Amino acid sequence: MAYRAPVEDIAFILQSVVPLAPVAATARFAEATPDTVAAILSEAGRMATEVLAPLNRNGDLTPARLENGAVRSSPGYAEGFAAIAEGGWIGLSADPEHGGAGLPQTLNVAVSEMMAGACLALQLNPLLTQGQIEALQHHADEAMKQLYLPKLISGEWNGTMNLTEPQAGSDVGALSTRAEPDGEGTYRITGQKIFITWGDSDVNENTCHLVLARLPDGARGTRGISLFMVPKYLPDENGRPGVANSLKVVSLEHKMGIHGSPTCVMSFEGARGWLVGGEHKGMAAMFTMMNAARLGVGMQGVAVAEAALQQAAAYAGERAQMGSIARHPDVRRMLACGRAEVFAARAIGLACAQALDLATATSDPECTARAAFLTPIAKSYGTDVGCRVADMGVQVHGGMGYIEETGAAQYLRDVRITPIYEGTNGIQAIDLVLRKMSDGGEMAFRLLDEIMDGAKAAQGEMPDLARAVWDAAETLREATVTMIESGQTDRLAGAMPYLNAFARVLGAHYHLIAARKGDEARKRLASIFVTRVLPRNAGDLAEARAGWADLDALPDAAFAGAA
Amino acid sequence: MAYRAPVEDIAFILQSVVPLAPVAATARFAEATPDTVAAILSEAGRMATEVLAPLNRNGDLTPARLENGAVRSSPGYAEGFAAIAEGGWIGLSADPEHGGAGLPQTLNVAVSEMMAGACLALQLNPLLTQGQIEALQHHADEAMKQLYLPKLISGEWNGTMNLTEPQAGSDVGALSTRAEPDGEGTYRITGQKIFITWGDSDVNENTCHLVLARLPDGARGTRGISLFMVPKYLPDENGRPGVANSLKVVSLEHKMGIHGSPTCVMSFEGARGWLVGGEHKGMAAMFTMMNAARLGVGMQGVAVAEAALQQAAAYAGERAQMGSIARHPDVRRMLACGRAEVFAARAIGLACAQALDLATATSDPECTARAAFLTPIAKSYGTDVGCRVADMGVQVHGGMGYIEETGAAQYLRDVRITPIYEGTNGIQAIDLVLRKMSDGGEMAFRLLDEIMDGAKAAQGEMPDLARAVWDAAETLREATVTMIESGQTDRLAGAMPYLNAFARVLGAHYHLIAARKGDEARKRLASIFVTRVLPRNAGDLAEARAGWADLDALPDAAFAGAA
Incomplete structure (x- = not known):
């Protein structure tokens, strides 16, 4: 099945779950009116669906190759790149002084997700360029900005x-x-x-x-x-x-x-x-570039998950065997959990982008800290969801999923890089529990307060869901206290499962908002996340608390099989 | 790093955890003396390590291809196959009357694991042949047996x-x-x-x-x-x-x-x-073939997990960066959990094979029922562990894991078929909760009794571990009652997470035995499984109980992204 850009889901999140309104209310982003946002999402979605998605298989079948020292791109990639450049998508949130549109990162992140879902390998080109634009905007002198930024923004250079x-x-x-x-x-x-x-x-x-x-x-x-x-x-x-x-x-x-x-x-x-x-001072500039790219990579995970899920659902719906296999309980379970996780990861990524925009517009250090805290979570959880859902997509296809022509395997092979590059997910987790929690966990606790306030507010309307989210947040708060009080090595040993648990609580929080603001289907999806995905926190938090001692005590020889 | 067949680990399990002794005590398998077993494991291990493992990359780089209607195998595969055939490994547990060695399935399964860990693509050839031998032994007439079995057992035909x-x-x-x-x-x-x-x-x-x-x-x-x-x-x-x-x-x-x-x-x-x-009567014969193959496929998962884990551990140990990255807490956590899961999956597979042998030797219906119950668990959990550990292997390699030349990606790509073929893991889960629990859960309860008895016996020696295993078994018992009392669709919706939870409790049980019988490293690995892997049951059992209603209620449109 052909990829269809998830314009409605993104629009709903920006409308009701992680609203863009507070961003658009700032002087800096006043141009991001609802009409502009709708037009941008729809236009970018159209390009992703119609122009980029048809190129995705080309790159897999005819890889880029080196000929006489020069790279020759996959068939159609030059045309696809031209469409991205001509649409003005590279500079969507770049400085207008140098040809950018100056719109919120949140929109840029949403558009990038759609391009990545359509054709990940090609979207990497503008993603890296956007990181470079950001680095130059912050660290280059005026002459270099004048020379390079317009070319990078126009796509003449990358x-x-x-x-x-x-x-x-x-x-x-x-x-x-x-x-x-x-x-x-x-x-x-x-x-x-x-x-x-x-x-x-x-x-x-x-x-x-x-x-x-x-x-x-x-x-x-x-x-x-x-x-x-x-x-x-x-x-x-x-x-x-x-x-x-x-x-x-x-x-x-x-x-x-x-x-x-x-x-x-x-x-x-x-x-x-x-x-x-x-x-x-190179590392500071490089970090500017990498931080922007980290959120972008998280959204690549979401993007491929969306594409893989659409294809798996379409395949399951079409299979004649035993009626549609989409009605088969285990297949439906996999698809439903996948959809619930994609929503959670997308909302987390957009929430991170929203915080970045508010930080840019208001210079409020709280917004900066919030974006910094959410970045490793968005990167790691988004890319893990990408792999999990693409893997599920292969499984739903059965034997056909293992045959390359269906494309299910390509999604899994493509997305598998995302937990690795721009800092492995293990490095994201270290970043979270060391740097981002070096405030004694203050930012984590403020987010948990917000989540518990949200649960309280939902109590009357949907008591069961609200209770489950509140409980999960409370358990996470206790685990956070334990993490903060732990020595550094114990904290590092628990970092990855702790990050996963935090991501699920955030995801449940956004699902709860969606359930309150959305239609019946949103309520049902929220319930699936809370009933089926959130309980995985028990396992992760047990591991987050387990510390380093037992790992340290295991002899190296055990790994090689000589235990 | 080159694959090294896990002879010691298998020997330890057959000695102390799932002992081969009761099998060797039967008249049917009296030849399986400790000396014979040791010789077979060591000889098969040597062949796997020295002859088959060097061929693994050849198959990936030079796939089998069709030339003028005939298949041309990958370089070296004919020689590898000849080594398997000449070693007598194809007929290791086949009927001596037709040239087989008549040894226990348990040994055959152990040998097959080593061959699969060395070269999965090639091992599939004898695996399928062994299934056919089994089907013919049970269902063919004497003339067909006389004609085909000697050729299949010798490897002249497959x-x-x-x-x-x-x-x-x-x-x-x-x-x-x-x-x-x-x-x-x-x-x-x-x-x-x-x-x-x-x-x-x-x-x-x-x-x-x-x-x-x-x-x-x-x-x-x-x-x-x-x-x-x-x-x-x-x-x-x-x-x-x-x-x-x-x-x-x-x-x-x-x-x-x-x-x-x-x-x-x-x-x-x-x-x-x-x-x-x-x-x-074709389905009955085909099921004979498939059932044998299902356990074999489960062990393929274990096999590739072992190979991928060895390579990842070696890579982590060699990396100079920040000292050895094997001392990095998150890397060590991944490797340790992987090793603990490989042990659990291997013990479950060998326990299933042991039950098959006892059923063959004694015709005790209890042994038959036990083997039937364990088969879908061994297949599904073994192959899931295969994918999980191979995936972890890629991650531990970082960027190098995504580059094909390291071989980490090949393990993941190769093993990804195992949760699909011989009945997808979803089908294994259905088999478990419908057919294998059509006795009202009696077999499940008897296994849980055995596990709880084991925990009680370990209480004095290692109270914490024993308590954790007992509690997990008790929780699983309650979930089993719920499953039995549920309607069929609810049971199907919970089948996969229920199977996963059962596998972990079984795994913890075998780890506990290993901790009592083995050295300090065994105790530590058991503790890692119980502390870090077993708690994932909370998430799975929540989902096992969740039933069908919420999945049913989610509109189909939600999967396509229009929720």
Whole structure:
């Protein structure tokens, strides 16, 4: 079945569950009127459904490939990219001064979800570019902004993030790429980078690499790292792509999925680069880019889950066997839980985006803290739901799910990268329980207050659901106190299950709001989430409390099978 | 890292947890002395590790392919198959009268696990052949046994199971393949079959298809189905492959994994076949074959989990980043839970095999009922653990896990078929709560008694673990009563989570025995299972009790995203 962008569900959430109204009420985002929002969602949905979704299989069957040192994209990807660029979708929330539309991130996140659901491998290109736009807006000097932002926003050029090196995975501080001043105000960058998404392509005219490298006087570790803009073609005096820079694509990775997205090994061989932000301040700029991308990746999970669920439901509905297998209790159980989790993950992601917008518009530190807290949850839970639902989609298809032609397997292979990139979900969980709870858990407790207030408010209308949400929040509060009081290693050992439990309570909270504001079907879906998904918290919270000692005590030999 | 067959773990389970001793104490299996068992495990382990494991990647990179109507196997597969055949592993538990070794199924299951862990795609060939041997032993006449069994046992020929048709997935009764008597005591078979594993190959000299088809007077539905032996080459008067039969491989499926296993679309075009068992008795014979295969598939899940876990642990141990990442709490948590689940699934599978052997040796209906009850649990839980641990293996590798060259992704792609074939796990759950509990839950209660007795016996030695296992069994007993008292649709809706919960209680039971009988590491692993895995039962049992009404009430439109 063809993907249909979930415009109605997103519109309902932005209307009633995580309303955009408070964002649109700010001076900064006054243009985000209900009419504008409706027009944008509908137009982006149409493009995703009609233009991008038909390209999804092409990328899988005909991966991007390297020919004479240049990447040749999958069939139709150039046209798909052009549609995204021409629609103005890349710069939807970018600064109007440089050609952006200046609209809320929330809208951008919603639109990105629809593009990713239609064609994940292609959507990665604008996603990375948007991260680069954000980094430049915050950290580049005016000349660089003037030169690069309009091109990135228009899609004439695209942006990449060059972080990982062969010898250093998540340990960025170990990087060995060097940057040497060349006496002309610029630098010469030398080193190899891996996992560079869309590191080269033929969909537009230039690729702009943001590269982390160490200056000669850079300290060891992350403190000595600087960020450089290293374009594939050096802009000439008119800002047009000119001389080729000294960099090349060494090879493309052979991956489990997202075959349409060229994942490059890049070699910088004295390539010319421009410093972005101050010397040795590279990590701050990179974090700006990564944080934006983390929420985006969470929504990629939601996106593929939506697509996989639609296909599985359509398949189950069409199967003649024993009537429609969608009426088969176990199949219906899987589909219903999947739908309930997709709603929860989408609402969490949009709530995170809403907090980002309010932070931008009001500079209220509470909004900043809220967005920071929700980001790892949105990333990790969204991508886990993506994998869970895509996996369920394969299962609902039975034997046909394992055959590549149905596309169910592609969703699973494609989405499987999302819990890994932009910081593995394990790293998100560490971020949550260490950095984001370094306030003594204050932000967590405020969110729990909000959730319990919501449950109290719903008590009269739907006492059973409200009670279950209240209880789950109360149990989570107790677990939060335990986490806060635990030593760091115990906390790290419990981080992932704790994050999962927090996500479900948030999801139940948004479901409860949806049940109150929505129709009968919304109430039923909320009840399914609370009855069938939320109780999984018992298992996760038991593990969150279990600490480190038993893991530490298990001899290493046990893992290798010699227990 | 190269796969190392888990000989020690299997030997420990057969020694102390699910002892083989009661099986070896029967007249039927008196040859299964401790020395013989040790020799067999060690020899099979050596072959798996040294001969089969090196072939695993070949199948993925160079899939089996169809050339001029014949299947050409992946490089090295013919040699690997020859090693399996020459080792006598195909007929390890087959009837000695026809060349088998007549040893317990339990040993066969253990050996099969090691072969599957080394090279799943290749192991499917003997697995299917073993199912066919079993079906012929029970249902064929003497002449057919004399002709086919020695060839199948020696590996000169192999066996397939032709069940599924394009228009009828799990609904076997809808099949349309016809069988017409040809007046010579044989039949002409006409129809198309899909998903035929190893439906053709060049690893040996003949392929014997057991084909379900309907005789002209066969009733509609499953009652009118008969089973036929349809060899690729008709045996001549000397029992050698002679004239080619009228059947062909139409195409091979392009699958997510197990690329080395040719999955054929078969066309029977008036092919000559011999009736197996009585007219219209095909389903009984096919069930013999499928039941044997179901346990085997469960062990395939365990097998790939073991392989994926070994690789992930080795990778984590080698990673220099932040020291070894195996000391990182979240990574260690994932590896430890994976190891604990692999042990549980393996013990359940071997317990099922033990019950089968005791049933064979003693004809005690209690043993038969026990094996029947444990089969769907072993299949479903084993394969779910397979997917869960292979998925974890990818995650532990981080970005490298998504790159095909590490092999972590192959394990996930390969094992993903196991929850689907030989009856999806949803079908296993239905089998458990309907057929296997049609005794009013008596078998379930007897197993729970045994588990609670075990917990009581452990109380003095390890009170915390014993208490947790006792409580979990008591909670499961209550849920079992609820299931029994529920209407059929409610029971079906709760079947899958109920099965999962039962598997974990069984797993905890075997861990508790291992903790009492084994060393310190065994105690620690048991504690990890009970602390971290068993509590997931709370979520599953909540869902098992949730029934059908809320699923029924959710409008179909909700699945498509229009909720």
